[in-house]
Amino acid sequence: MYGPDATFAGVPPADLEDPASFASAGAVILGAPFDGGTSYRPGARFGPQAIRLTDYLAHDGMRPHLALGVDPLTELPVVDAGDVKMLPGEIETSLGRLEQAVTAVAQAGCVPVVLGGDHTITFPDATGVARHVGWGRLALVHFDAHADTANTQFGSLYGHGTPMRRLIESGAVRGERFFQIGLRGYWPGPEVLDWMATQGMRSYEMAEVCRRGLGHCLDEVFARAMDGCDAVFLSVDIDVVDPGMAPGTGTPEPGGLSGRDLLDAVRRCAMELPLAGVDVVEVSPPYDHAEVTAYLANRVVLEALSGMAWRRRNAGGRGPTTATTEALTEREPAGTPGGPVVRQPSAPLLEGRGNPPIPTSTGPTPLGPTSPPLGPR
Ligand SMILES: [Mn+2]
Numbered sequence: 333m334y335g336p337d338a339t340f341a342g343v344p345p346a347d348l349e350d351p352a353s354f355a356s357a358g359a360v361i362l363g364a365p366f367d368g369g370t371s372y373r374p375g376a377r378f379g380p381q382a383i384r385l386t387d388y389l390a391h392d393g394m395r396p397h398l399a400l401g402v403d404p405l406t407e408l409p410v411v412d413a414g415d416v417k418m419l420p421g422e423i424e425t426s427l428g429r430l431e432q433a434v435t436a437v438a439q440a441g442c443v444p445v446v447l448g449g450d451h452t453i454t455f456p457d458a459t460g461v462a463r464h465v466g467w468g469r470l471a472l473v474h475f476d477a478h479a480d481t482a483n484t485q486f487g488s489l490y491g492h493g494t495p496m497r498r499l500i501e502s503g504a505v506r507g508e509r510f511f512q513i514g515l516r517g518y519w520p521g522p523e524v525l526d527w528m529a530t531q532g533m534r535s536y537e538m539a540e541v542c543r544r545g546l547g548h549c550l551d552e553v554f555a556r557a558m559d560g561c562d563a564v565f566l567s568v569d570i571d572v573v574d575p576g577m578a579p580g581t582g583t584p585e586p587g588g589l590s591g592r593d594l595l596d597a598v599r600r601c602a603m604e605l606p607l608a609g610v611d612v613v614e615v616s617p618p619y620d621h622a623e624v625t626a627y628l629a630n631r632v633v634l635e636a637l638s639g640m641a642w643r644r645r646n647a648g649g650r651g652p653t654t655a656t657t658e659a660l661t662e663r664e665p666a667g668t669p670g671g672p673v674v675r676q677p678s679a680p681l682l683e684g685r686g687n688p689p690i691p692t693s694t695g696p697t698p699l700g701p702t703s704p705p706l707g708p709r
Contacts, residue, residue: 333363333365333377333380333415333416333417333418334365334377334378334381334415335378335381335385336381336385337414338381338384338385338391339361339384339391339411339412339414340361340383340384340410340412340447340633341384341387341389341391341392341393341394341395341405341630341634342390342391342392342393343361343393343405343409343410343411343412344393344409344411344412345411345412345413345414346360346411346412346413346414347413347414348413348414348416348433348436348437351436351440353411353413354411354413354437354440354442355440355441356409357408357409357410357411357442358407358408358409358410358442358443358640358641358644359404359408359410359411359442359443359444359445359637359640360410360411360412360413360437360440360442360443360444360445361384361410361411361412361413361445361446361447361633362413362414362415362416362430362433362434362437362444362445362446362447363380363381363384363414363415363416363446363447363449364380364415364416364418364430364446364447364448364449364453364457364611365377365378365379365380365381365415365416365418365449366418366420366426366430366448366449366450366452366453367420367449367450367582367616368418368420368421368422368423368426368450368452369423369450369451369452369453369485369490369491369492370450370491370492370582370583371485371486371491371492371493371582371583372582372583373581373582373583373616373618373619374582374616375580375582375616375617375618375619376448376449376450376581376582376613376614376615376616377418377420377449378616378617378618379447379448379449379613379614379615379616379617379629380415380447380448380449381617382580382615382617382620382623382626382629383447383612383615383626383629383630383633384412384447384630385626386623386626386627386629386630387627387630393405393406394406395634395637395638397634397638397641397642398681399599399675399677399678399681400599400603400638400639400641400642400675400677401642401673401674401675402638402641402642402645402675403641404634404637404638404640404641405637407641407644407645408637408640408641408644410445410637413433413437416429416430416433417429418430418449423452423488423490424490427452427453427455427456427490428456430446430453430456430457430460431456431457431459431460432460433460434446434456434457434459434460434461434609435460435461435463435464437460438460438461438463438464438465438608438609439463439464443607443608443609443610443640444457444460444461444609444610445609445610445611445612445633445636445637446609446610446611446612447611447612447629447633448611448612448613448614448615449611449613449614450492450582450613450614451476451480451492451493451495451567451569451613451614452490452491452492452494452495453495453611453613454474454480454495454496454499454567454611454613455490455494455495455498455499457565457567457609457611458470458472458499458504458505458565458567458609459499459502459504460609461563461565461608461609462504462505462565463504464608465562465563465608466562467503467504468503468504468505468506469560469561469562469563470504470505470509470561470562470563470564470565470608470609471505471509471510471511471557471558471561471563471564471565471605472496472499472505472509472510472511472564472565472566472567473511473513473553473557473564473565473566473567473601473605474496474510474511474512474513474567474569475512475513475514475567475568475569475572475589475594475597475598476512476513476514476515476567476569476571476572477514477515477516477517477569477571477572477583477585477588478493478515478517478519478569478571478583478585479496479512479515479519479520479524479528479535480492480493480494480495480496480497480569481494481496481497481500481520481524481527481528481533482494482497482520482524483497483524483527492582492583492614496510496512497527500531500533505565506532506560507528507530507531507532507533508531508532508533508534509556509557509559509560509561510531510532510533510534511533511534511535511536511553511556511557512533512534512535512536513536513541513546513549513550513553513572513597514536514538514541514572514588514589515535515536515537515538516537516538516539516585516587516588517585517587534553534556536549538587538588538589541589546589546593546596546597547600550597550600550601554600554604554605557605558605558606562606563606563607563608563609564601564605564606564607564608565607565608565609565610565611566598566601566602566605566607566609566610566611566636567610567611567613568594568598568610568611568612568613568632568636569613569614570612570613570614570615570625570628570629570632571583571584571585571588571614572588572589572594573588573589573590573591573593573594573628574586574587574588574589574590575588577590577591577624577628578591578624578625578628579619579620579621579624579625580615580616580617580618580619580620580621580624580625580626581614581615581616581619581625582614582616582619583614591628591631594628594632595628595631595632595635598632598635598636598639599635599636599638599639599677600639601636601639602635602636602637602638602639602640602642602643603639603642603643603646604643606643607636607639607640610633610636612629612632612633612636615629642674642675645671645672645674646674648671648672
C-alpha cells in the first residue's frame with residue numbers, strides 16, 4: 333500500500349481476488365499496513381514495506397536455511413498477496429478487511445503470515461484462522477513485552493492494547509490455551525492481571541524466563557498447547573526483544589529477549605507445533621536505526637517459514653505431527669525412509685557432505701617453534 337510494490341524476498345506475487353494464484357502455496361504473505369491502534373509512537377504502517385525490503389540478499393525467491401537444510405520459499409512454497417487496504421482512521425473497516433483476507437487464505441489450506449502493522453491486527457488475524465481451524469480449537473503463542481489484554485484503550489474496544497482480550501472474549505481462542513512469553517515493565521495493573529488469571533492464561537514474565545530458561549518455558553508451552561486444540565497461531569511483537577536490538581518499535585520496554593533468543597524460539601515453535609497462522613507486528617521504521625529492527629523481523633518471518641518447511645519435510649509429506657524436536661531427533665535417520673534428508677539444526681554444518689575426516693597426525697606444524705624465522709625485523 334505504501335512504497336514500491338515488492339514481494340517478500342522476491343517470492344511470486346499472488347492476488348487475493350484470484351484464489352488459483354495461491355491455491356498451491358503452503359504459506360501466503362499478507363501486509364497489514366496499519367498503525368491506527370498505537371497508544372504512543374506510530375509508524376508501524378510502514379512495517380510491511382520494511383520487512384519485505386530490508387535484506388542484503390537478492391530478491392530471488394530463494395532462502396536456503398543453513399541450520400535446517402530447507403528452502404522454505406520454494407519448498408512450502410511461499411507467495412505474497414501484497415497489502416490489505418487498511419485506511420488510517422477507519423479501524424473497524426480496516427480490521428474487517430484484514431479478517432476477510434486472512435480467512436480466505438486459511439480456508440484455501442494455506443498458512444497466512446501477516447506483516448504488521450501494530451498489534452491491533454492480531455484480533456482479525458487469529459479470528460480469521462480460527463474460523464477455519466475451529467472456534468476455540470486454536471492455541472495462541474504470543475511473544476511480547478506487553479500483555480495486550482486491556483478491556484479498552486482510550487475508551488475504544490480496538491487498539492494495540494486490547495486484541496488478546498477480544499480474542500478470548502469472542503471464544504476464538506480459549507484463555508487456557510493462550511501463552512504469553514516475555515512480558516515485563518509496568519503495565520497492566522492488578523485488575524487486568526486478575527482478569528487474565530480468571531481466563532486461565534499462562535503468562536511468562538521476563539524474570540521467570542531468565543530464572544527458568546526460555547527453552548524450559550517453551551517446553552512447558554509445547555506440552556500444553558495442543559491439548560484440546562488442532563493448531564496454533566504464533567504472534568510475535570518485535571518489542572519482546574530488548575530495545576537495544578529492536579529499537580524501531582512504538583512502545584519500547586527495556587530488558588527483553590535477545591534477537592538470537594527470539595529467532596531460536598520462533599524456529600522451535602514452527603518445528604514443534606502445527607502453525608496455522610503467524611503475524612509479526614510493531615516494527616516502526618521511522619524509529620529504527622540502521623534497519624536493525626527490520627532485519628530482525630525479516631529473519632523472524634524466515635525462521636517461522638523455515639521451521640514449517642522442516643516440519644513438513646520431517647513428516648515426509650504425511651501431514652503435521654505433534655512430536656517434539658527431542659523425540660524427532662531420536663528418530664535416526666530422520667524422516668520417512670527414502671524421503672528427503674532432514675537436517676538436525678545443531679549437527680555440524682558440513683556433516684554428510686563428503687568432507688574428509690579430520691586428520692589425527694601429530695607431525696610438525698608449519699609455523700611451530702622450529703619454523704625458520706620470518707626474516708629481519
Ligand atoms: Mn503487543
